Amino acid sequence: MAFIPGGTFVMGSDDEQARPDEQPLHTVQIADFWMDSTEVTNRDFLAFTEATGYTTTAEKDFSYTLPDGTQVQQKAGSLVFSVPANDHAGVADWWQFVEGANWRHPQGPGSDIEGKEDFPVVHISWYDAVAYARWCGKRLPTEAEWEYAARSGKAGMRYPWGNEPVTEGKIKCNSWNGRFPYQNTATDGYTRSAPVKQYPANAAGLYDMGAMCGNGAATGMASIFMRLAKKILT
């Protein structure tokens, strides 16, 4: 874990790339805390499931109700990113619900995590993340803590590494290279997720803080990359 000294910072952004929900800018005070320097890996999560017998949300059958009241029984699964044929496809075409997709089978039946012990665990729900965190004696970081740690004391910075666009200079993170969502040139070496610590850490000693969006796009929105925090007890 990396120690993140507390302080105040301006949360949010009015940059041209900022989303409406990142505004208005506001000052936030953060207490000292520790944060995992990488995402939770498959190795980490396997230790948890072996110790506890925990079953993730994506491994459980579920049911839902349609607007007309019809009850639908659904086999367990999760959303997997699927490359559409062209850029005219909508968001709904990028994602497919794949029965049998879960953290042990990231692309569904026939895929596995063998040799991917150092990859971030994926297809993890909020409930799974909280259960894992409790088992570790940690908790999920708040959004403010995340942003404060990603900025690592550098006010107004656009990305965890500075302001240089992801497409310029050295490769800084695992992102989508080429034309999203139908052409992935993988010039950073990975079409989907990458093992942790493949790219330089930020000034706070945290790896892959800028890879969330890119990895999220490449591996699926249902793939939450857990990074856990621990409060300093005073």
Ligand SMILES: [Ca+2]
């Ligand atoms: Ca990539």
